[in-house]
Amino acid sequence: MSVDADLLLDWFADTARDLPWRRPECTAWGVLVSEIMLQQTPVARVEPIWHEWLARWPLPSDMARASQGEVLRAWGKLGYPRRALRLHAAAGAIAEHHGDVVPADVDTLLALPGIGAYTARAVAAFAYGRRCPVVDTNVRRVVARAVHGAGDAGPPSTTRDLADVEAILPAEQSVAARYSAALMELGALVCTARSPRCADCPVFADCAWQRAGRPAYAGPAKAVQRFAGTDRQVRGLLLDVLRDTSEPVFKAKLDIVWPDGGQRERCLHSLLVDGLVEQTGDGRFALPGEH
DNA sequence: GAACCGTGGAT
DNA sequence: TATCCAAGGTT
Structure with missing residues (x-):
């Protein structure tokens, strides 16, 4: 059982969103920036910030010259600001050790800060056309349903998930990357987590889940993360104060x-x-690297 | 493997 | 209103 490449790619050609990091003129650096920003953050919130970043820092070395504080301020409220710090560090490493060119090799990408199993392969595939399995939450869900006939993906296992997708990835390098992008798009637009639009699905007839009568998810319950009252919320509130001021603030603030x-x-x-925060000589607090 | 790391829109 | 969920990574 697999996901038919012709049906999927035809659907993708007709339906895919026109996202700036998918355009042919987008650089590998633009792809990398988008992938980091899109980690756990919806497309709609990423897009405007991505445009600002690429206009301001068209090359990794441009970003490397900025301070951490500037980068954190430009990151704004995308969330998980450690991503911004790691991207800044990755930009420095790319400028220093890779000739200001984003690496195309998965293992080289994996060695950069903030780049894990998904992002390394996404950059290799989408920026350089490499044939490698690209597994995000959308792909995991599509494969769980269309291939395995389950209502949703079980707990993630990088090794198993990569093998699952490797098994259905088209052999030709020229189509593999588009196939991965199409799987992700299918999961984002049609085979969604809550209310899948099976009537609009290009692979409906072959879908193992549909053929099995769309059984409910039977795996272990997924842990839902609380937010209200957690350190995550408090850290966000503290950082928000520092993003909004150009001068260091006293602790009372x-x-x-x-x-x-x-x-x-x-x-x-x-x-x-x-x-993410620095203390100045006089005991005030600020974003790092600006004072 | 599990816990932790932000934020805001949709339901 | 509360819960779910969004192109994950690191420890």
Whole structure:
């Protein structure tokens, strides 16, 4: 059982969104920036920031010359700001060690900060046309349904997930990358998590899940992450204060964003440890590298 | 493998 | 209103 390449690619040619990082003129650096930004953040929120970043920092070396604080400020509220710091570090490594050219080799990409199993292969495939399995949450869900006949993907296992997709990836290098992009697009637009639009699906007739009568997901319950009241929320509030000021702030300014002093201290400390916040000589706090 | 790391729109 | 979920990575 697999996902028919002709049906999928025809559908993709007709239906795919016109996203800027998919255009032929987009550089590998543009692809890398998009992949980092898209980690756990929806396309609609990424797109405007991506345009700003590529206009401001068209090359890795351009970004490497910016301060961490500038990059964090430009990241805005995309979330998980450690991604911005890691991308900045990756830009520095690419400028220093790779001639200002984003590597095309999966293992070389994996060695860069913030680039894991998904992003390394996404860059190799989408920026350089390499034939390698690209497995994100959309692909996992499409494969679980269309190939395995399950209601949803089970817990992730990089080794198994990569093997699953390798098994259905077209052999020709020239079509493999488009096939991966099409699988992702199918998961994003049609084979969605909540209400799949099976009536619009190009591979409906071959879908193992549909043929099995669309049984409900039978695997272990997925852990839902809380947000309200967590350190994640408090760190976000603290960082928001620093993003909004050009000058370092006194601690009193940070104390007002959250009532629980113990949690506040813990979060501020972890932000310092993570390098997302810096303390100035006079004891004030700021984004890193700007003072 | 599990916990942790932001944010906001959709349902 | 509460929950779900979005092109993951690191520890």
